[in-house]
Amino acid sequence: MLVVNNVTKKYGKLVANDRINLSIGSGEVSLLLGPNGAGKSTLIKCIAGLLKFSGNIEVCGNGNKSLMAKRDLGYIPEVPSLYDMLTIWEHMEFIARAYSLKNWKDRAEELISRFELDDKKRKLGKELSKGMQQKLSICCGFLPDPKVILFDEPMVGLDPHAIKELKTMINEQQRAGKAILISTHMLDSVTEFWNSTNIMMDGKIVAKRNRSEMEEAGEDLEELFFRITKREN
Amino acid sequence: MKALVYLILTQIKNKLLSIRKRPGIIILYAFVLLVIVGSVLIAIMSGGSQIDKSNVDHRILYLFLSGFGILYVYTFISSGLSTGSTYFSMADVGLLFVAPISPKKILVYGLLRTMGKTMLASIFIFYQIPNLNRLFGYGYMEIIALFLIYVVILMICQTLSIGVYIFSNGNETRKKIVRSFLYAYLGILIVSVYLIIQKEQVGILDAAKIMVDSELFSYLPVTGWAIMFFKGVIMGSFMHVLISLGLFITLGILLISLLTGHKADYYEDVLHSTEITFQRLKDYRDRRNISSTTNRKIKVKDHENGLQKGKGAIVFAYKHILEAKRSSRFVFVDSLTLFMTIGVAIAGYTMKSRFNAYIVLATVIYIQYFYTIFGRLKIELMKPYIYLIPETSFRKLVAASLSSLLKPCVDSVFIFGALALVGGVSVLQCIFMALAYCCSGAVFVGLTVVYQMVLGSQPNRILQVFLGFFIMLLVFLPAIITSVLFSTYIIPESMKFLSTLPFSIVNLISAFFMFYACRNLLDNSEFSDKM
Numbered sequence: 001m002l003v004v005n006n007v008t009k010k011y012g013k014l015v016a017n018d019r020i021n022l023s024i025g026s027g028e029v030s031l032l033l034g035p036n037g038a039g040k041s042t043l044i045k046c047i048a049g050l051l052k053f054s055g056n057i058e059v060c061g062n063g064n065k066s067l068m069a070k071r072d073l074g075y076i077p078e079v080p081s082l083y084d085m086l087t088i089w090e091h092m093e094f095i096a097r098a099y100s101l102k103n104w105k106d107r108a109e110e111l112i113s114r115f116e117l118d119d120k121k122r123k124l125g126k127e128l129s130k131g132m133q134q135k136l137s138i139c140c141g142f143l144p145d146p147k148v149i150l151f152d153e154p155m156v157g158l159d160p161h162a163i164k165e166l167k168t169m170i171n172e173q174q175r176a177g178k179a180i181l182i183s184t185h186m187l188d189s190v191t192e193f194w195n196s197t198n199i200m201m202d203g204k205i206v207a208k209r210n211r212s213e214m215e216e217a218g219e220d221l222e223e224l225f226f227r228i229t230k231r232e233n
Numbered sequence: 234m235k236a237l238v239y240l241i242l243t244q245i246k247n248k249l250l251s252i253r254k255r256p257g258i259i260i261l262y263a264f265v266l267l268v269i270v271g272s273v274l275i276a277i278m279s280g281g282s283q284i285d286k287s288n289v290d291h292r293i294l295y296l297f298l299s300g301f302g303i304l305y306v307y308t309f310i311s312s313g314l315s316t317g318s319t320y321f322s323m324a325d326v327g328l329l330f331v332a333p334i335s336p337k338k339i340l341v342y343g344l345l346r347t348m349g350k351t352m353l354a355s356i357f358i359f360y361q362i363p364n365l366n367r368l369f370g371y372g373y374m375e376i377i378a379l380f381l382i383y384v385v386i387l388m389i390c391q392t393l394s395i396g397v398y399i400f401s402n403g404n405e406t407r408k409k410i411v412r413s414f415l416y417a418y419l420g421i422l423i424v425s426v427y428l429i430i431q432k433e434q435v436g437i438l439d440a441a442k443i444m445v446d447s448e449l450f451s452y453l454p455v456t457g458w459a460i461m462f463f464k465g466v467i468m469g470s471f472m473h474v475l476i477s478l479g480l481f482i483t484l485g486i487l488l489i490s491l492l493t494g495h496k497a498d499y500y501e502d503v504l505h506s507t508e509i510t511f512q513r514l515k516d517y518r519d520r521r522n523i524s525s526t527t528n529r530k531i532k533v534k535d536h537e538n539g540l541q542k543g544k545g546a547i548v549f550a551y552k553h554i555l556e557a558k559r560s561s562r563f564v565f566v567d568s569l570t571l572f573m574t575i576g577v578a579i580a581g582y583t584m585k586s587r588f589n590a591y592i593v594l595a596t597v598i599y600i601q602y603f604y605t606i607f608g609r610l611k612i613e614l615m616k617p618y619i620y621l622i623p624e625t626s627f628r629k630l631v632a633a634s635l636s637s638l639l640k641p642c643v644d645s646v647f648i649f650g651a652l653a654l655v656g657g658v659s660v661l662q663c664i665f666m667a668l669a670y671c672c673s674g675a676v677f678v679g680l681t682v683v684y685q686m687v688l689g690s691q692p693n694r695i696l697q698v699f700l701g702f703f704i705m706l707l708v709f710l711p712a713i714i715t716s717v718l719f720s721t722y723i724i725p726e727s728m729k730f731l732s733t734l735p736f737s738i739v740n741l742i743s744a745f746f747m748f749y750a751c752r753n754l755l756d757n758s759e760f761s762d763k764m
Binding site: 049071073084086089090094 | 533756760
């Protein structure tokens with residue numbers, strides 16, 4: 001459902017992403033791991049169509065900048081980007097209208113309720129705490145019911161209840177056949193549901209593993225991460 | 234105390250060292266220095282001080298000084314009633330407030346630092362040396378006095394804001410008392426001007442001049458004291474200078490005692506203000522549109538919660554209207570509209586001529602440049618949604634620009650309405666000037682799009698401010714030339730109100746081309762939340 005083919009992203013002389021290849025199928029949760037500055041966020045932004053790159057990215061068979069791909073793609077940024085003067089409910093309405101969604105209100109209510117924001121629907125974006133902003137940002141990403149979901153450090157700033165709820169939701173999406181890419185540093189938080197992992201260093205994917213492969217080989221995700229990133233350092 | 238001295242000196246040292254690595258800033262500082270030195274040299278060479286001082290109307294300067302004073306008193310007291318002001322940064326709160334250093338010493342540190350910053354920010358007064366010398370025959374003594382009193386006004390107003398915050402925070406009755414004093418302060422001025430108009434049978438401007446020159450006005454807190462000080466320097470009256478300084482010092486001591494009084498814990502009080510100031514600075518650095526938000530508490534009622542309209546790209550336009558409604562009760566009519574309308578009305582009233590109307594038009598277009606390129610379209614380009622939403626780039630761009638195109642149309646009704654009513658400029662000329670103003674707005678929105686396309690992001694404020702004027706001239710040049718030629722060679726005197734029409738048409742065409750050339754902007758450029 002998501003195919004990244006030979007993607008390179010340069011900022012001047014700095015190569016942020018160097019010939020990246022990865023693919024994620026239906027019902028797959030793939031991790032993007034790596035130390036700070038490895039190029040994870042850049043790759044996620046390239047996939048989301050926010051940055052220019054060389055190479056090819058396809059979302060459900062369509063070029064990632066096409067309208068069809070945009071319809072199928074959900075992106076939850078690392079830093080929530082909300083509108084100061086819109087309420088929580090208006091953010092949901094804005095997304096619903098912008099994506100021309102039908103019968104969205106029940107889904108919006110459910111998302112807001114699951115993240116315990118239902119009593120704050122009339123609160124403005126600028127009045128929300130960092131954690132609440134992150135929750136709303138996740139709700140906005142989920143509302144169009146995208147087939148491919150990109151998470152950039154989704155757990156940062158969330159309280160334990162919200163982390164638990166997000167994990168449940170990711171599990172649900174996985175079962176519903178969505179393709180999910182999660183960039184994170186918090187290895188503990190994703191151990192339950194990942195299917196594949198990509199470890200990045202200096203703009204390159206230096207290791208790829210499937211969960212089954214690792215389990216067969218008796219490898220541990222955390223150990224693998226430290227071994228690879230330490231050796232590369 | 235050693236730690237505080239170390240902190241101040243190290244900050245100054247590091248600031249100076251950091252400049253070495255920023256050639257742009259070095260050039261900027263060199264330019265400022267050059268302008269000041271140049272101003273002094275021009276003043277010396279022009280020999281303007283030989284003008285007949287008996288014919289000089291010092292009241293004009295008193296009026297300017299009073300205007301600044303009243304504006305600062307109102308602004309800082311108002312901010313004291315909501316968020317307060319601060320001498321401190323978040324780093325001070327996090328590191329100094331928790332350190333074992335006397336709060337009084339920390340307060341002195343804050344005061345000194347703020348004073349330094351205020352003095353640097355007030356240096357612009359020295360740019361006016363040639364003008365002050367030529368128009369009023371002022372020497373260095375008077376100009377330094379003007380600089381000092383301006384700094385004192387700012388410092389006192391800032392302390393006043395903190396004092397008001399400490400006094401009234403969380404106490405509605407006290408807030409009402411302060412508000413009553415503030416309204417009484419302003420009310421006295423309005424009533425005085427009215428009484429002078431009635432008594433002396435003069436215009437509003439002359440009445441204001443008489444008022445600021447009166448002995449009684451000299452005792453009006455802050456503003457009047459400043460005039461007393463400056464008059465004292467001009468007239469060589471040591472007593473006036475002394476009384477005014479005494480009044481400022483007494484008020485300063487009173488306010489500082491309020492901060493350091495044994496019951497007051499100013500840490501808690503300034504913490505909130507510091508956080509707000511920090512957020513504002515952060516917004517400024519993150520280029521969030523400060524003008525699109527508001528500091529007042531907004532309570533959204535159930536029936537107001539929702540966009541209600543729009544599907545697809547057009548939802549950006551409806552969202553902007555909703556945001557505008559939240560920022561200002563009258564949607565597109567906001568403080569900018571008010572400020573420009575009052576400004577134009579005063580300018581129109583004082584300099585009645587057709588040519589001056591064009592100067593007014595040029596000035597409001599220049600102000601509009603900054604408000605448009607810091608506007609809502611820019612904010613959208615710095616958030617991911619406009620790139621993610623499944624609509625064509627062109628539709629999204631147009632929809633996100635609509636509010637920025639509409640606002641000048643609304644503003645123009647007030648601005649040029651005032652020019653027609655107060656300035657005596659013909660209604661027809663005002664209509665065509667309003668059209669020119671709206672079309673300039675379209676060019677500025679187009680420029681925002683072009684900036685993003687060419688630079689890949691929005692240029693920073695310094696670049697926009699310094700290059701803004703030249704870019705504007707460059708873009709407007711064909712339109713201005715067409716208008717001048719049309720006005721000079723084609724239209725008869727009776728049709729001169731049409732002079733700005735070619736300017737409007739050429740601008741509209743330019744704006745269209747800018748949009749058309751950048752129609753695929755959102756597919757071809759990169760999202761960047763930084764500048």
